[in-house]
Amino acid sequence: GEDVEQSLFLSVREGDSSVINCTYTDSSSTYLYWYKQEPGAGLQLLTYIFSNMDMKQDQRLTVLLNKKDKHLSLRIADTQTGDSAIYFCADTILTGGGNKLTFGTGTQLKVEL
Amino acid sequence: DTGVSQDPRHKITKRGQNVTFRCDPISEHNRLYWYRQTLGQGPEFLTYFQNEAQLEKSRLLSDRFSAERPKGSFSTLEIQRTEQGDSAMYLCASSLSDGELFFGEGSRLTVL
Numbered sequence: 001g002e003d004v005e006q007s008l009f010l011s012v013r014e015g016d017s018s019v020i021n022c023t024y025t026d027s028s029s030t031y032l033y034w035y036k037q038e039p040g041a042g043l044q045l046l047t048y049i050f051s052n053m054d055m056k057q058d059q060r061l062t063v064l065l066n067k068k069d070k071h072l073s074l075r076i077a078d079t080q081t082g083d084s085a086i087y088f089c090a091d092t093i094l095t096g097g098g099n100k101l102t103f104g105t106g107t108q109l110k111v112e113l
Numbered sequence: 114d115t116g117v118s119q120d121p122r123h124k125i126t127k128r129g130q131n132v133t134f135r136c137d138p139i140s141e142h143n144r145l146y147w148y149r150q151t152l153g154q155g156p157e158f159l160t161y162f163q164n165e166a167q168l169e170k171s172r173l174l175s176d177r178f179s180a181e182r183p184k185g186s187f188s189t190l191e192i193q194r195t196e197q198g199d200s201a202m203y204l205c206a207s208s209l210s211d212g213e214l215f216f217g218e219g220s221r222l223t224v225l
């Protein structure tokens with residue numbers, strides 16, 4: 001079946017860049033997403049990329065997509081303590097059957113002073 | 114607040130009891146999704162509705178689980194004869210057709 005994998009932990013110093021990586025198996029993925037989850041909170045959509053793009057930039061966030069290798073990354077520039085959270089990548093295949101997301105296991109980002 | 118709301122936020126129950134969770138989506142959203150998230154894992158798709166029609170159910174949704182969206186607005190997820198393995202966060206999301214999913218804060222179930 002479809003699988004999305006991420007590394008479990010990442011620790012960075014405040015002000016540095018963070019890069020969170022994700023690999024997925026389904027080459028039919030239409031959209032790929034990055035969500036943020038803070039303790040006790042729901043999922044917040046950070047950004048997404050359409051599968052025919054290879055890069056998307058949104059303020060401090062840069063998403064890179066290597067469709068050949070099925071690799072997605074999220075770079076957070078100038079990481080702040082408020083960025084500490086769990087980050088999930090997810091993919092979906094839009095076939096008119098609902099926007100069913102397949103999530104990775106999440107990467108816990110810890111930002112140290 | 115006009116986001117997705119879920120109730121209750123936390124439910125503790127004994128094994129064998131029935132529990133029901135409610136989700137109120139964003140008002141104009143025609144699609145409503147239920148996901149389950151266990152500790153240390155990402156959310157897993159359970160089921161979704163388009164208006165009042167339940168269009169897909171995951172194999173994760175055993176016979177003890179039932180979801181409804183009777184008038185195409187709020188939805189309920191009922192778990193009968195709860196088991197310890199049902200302990201998880203149950204997340205609801207809504208969207209306008211294939212648009213962005215907006216998630217609620219979840220209902221955490223603890224089965225003792």
